[in-house]
Amino acid sequence: MRFQSKMLDDLIIEVQSVLEDDHMKFVLTAIVALLVIIITSFIVQKTLFKNKNRTFILTGPKKSGKTSLFYYLTTGKIPELTVTSIEPSVGKLKLHSDEYSEAFADVVIRDYPASSKLKNLYLYPFLKENIRGCKGLIYVIDSSCFDSSYCNMVANDLLDLLKITESIPNGVDIAIFCNKYDYFTSRKPKKIKEMLENEITKLYKLKLRNLNKVSLHDTTENAEADESEEEDNFEDTLNTAFQRGEFKFEMLEGNVDFLEGNAFKQKTEPLTVWFCEKAAN
Numbered sequence: 001m002r003f004q005s006k007m008l009d010d011l012i013i014e015v016q017s018v019l020e021d022d023h024m025k026f027v028l029t030a031i032v033a034l035l036v037i038i039i040t041s042f043i044v045q046k047t048l049f050k051n052k053n054r055t056f057i058l059t060g061p062k063k064s065g066k067t068s069l070f071y072y073l074t075t076g077k078i079p080e081l082t083v084t085s086i087e088p089s090v091g092k093l094k095l096h097s098d099e100y101s102e103a104f105a106d107v108v109i110r111d112y113p114a115s116s117k118l119k120n121l122y123l124y125p126f127l128k129e130n131i132r133g134c135k136g137l138i139y140v141i142d143s144s145c146f147d148s149s150y151c152n153m154v155a156n157d158l159l160d161l162l163k164i165t166e167s168i169p170n171g172v173d174i175a176i177f178c179n180k181y182d183y184f185t186s187r188k189p190k191k192i193k194e195m196l197e198n199e200i201t202k203l204y205k206l207k208l209r210n211l212n213k214v215s216l217h218d219t220t221e222n223a224e225a226d227e228s229e230e231e232d233n234f235e236d237t238l239n240t241a242f243q244r245g246e247f248k249f250e251m252l253e254g255n256v257d258f259l260e261g262n263a264f265k266q267k268t269e270p271l272t273v274w275f276c277e278k279a280a281n
Contacts, residue, residue, distance in 0.1 A: 054107045054279055055133055056093070059123060059161075060140035061153060062114040065179040069140055069263035070111040073271075078264060085113045088122050093275065107135070107279050119160075127164050136173045136278040137165060138271070143260070144183035146192055155199035159207075162238060162252070171254025175274050181260035182267075189258035193249065201247040204238065 058073075060066045067089075071079045074091030093107040112123040127134065139161070141154055165172035178189050187195075241251040249256040259270040 054135050055130065056107065056109050056135055056275070056278075057123070057127065057137040058109055058111040058140070059119070059137065060114065060177075061142070061150075061157065064114070064140045064142045065263045066114065066140040067111065069138075069177070069179070069268070070109060072263055072266060072268065073109055078266065085111070086115075086118065088112050088126075093279075107275070124160070124164065127161075131164060131168055131172065134165075134172050135281075136175065136274075137161070138175045138177055140177045140179055140263075141192070142180055143178040143186040143189075143192060144180040145185070146178075146187045146195070148195075151192075151195045151199050152203075155196055155203055158196065159200060159203060159238075162241075166238060166241070166253050169253065171252055173255045173278055174257070175271060176256065176258050177263075177271055178258060178260045179263055182262055182265075189260050193258050197247050197249065201242075201245070204242070204247060205245075 058066060058070055067085065068078055070089060070091065071077065073093055076094050089111040091109055091111075093109050110126070112119060112126075139154075139158065142150070146154075161174075165174065176189075176192070178186070178192060180186055181189075238247075240253070241247055241249075243251055257274060259274060261267045261270055
């Protein structure tokens, strides 16, 4: 009996030992699994943060000072001479502020040629493909020569851009940088905004009227279908920006800010503040 009792005691001790080992194994396994999940999550988040495409587009008409602004934003210097580019230029943003310089060191600026043909070749395809990764768009104008003709050119250009930037929820934020603001002949941002809204209203209505005429007079079914589809796309993209038939920048999905400065004199503080705000979001 004593022998059997001893065997029973030994068996109980062995079972308890096994159970304790299994419990420890379970605890250790749970801890290891939790650590793996935490580490994996951290690595994934860090990778996503690093790969987050914080890209800004820089565009605008010829001789607006766009290229000089690009070099100032990416190198901190104004070039003595600039030439018309035939392909996009890419550089890292160097904010002229110790507070933000390191935080936004990975922000990229892509400067696109002003030529319409080159925009069709480079800018529009890139913007359509990478629209969700675009943090903002800077459109540079020369406010010292902003007459009715210049306004018409800019309005047409903006319409082409807005059809893309407004194609996603919340749109893409735009900064219209009124360069050479301190020249005697320069118009104020408020006046430029007003002129552009009036011009875009005219162009938009004219575009829709022409599309309707083509659709009514064209007897080819395929052509009618194509024009009808183009008209629908055009209306769907921008019709929310019209209030009682008048175009208003405030009604767009993306925010549009009119900023004044002078890239040639390194006066870009409003744009720096804008960069900080958009890159941080």
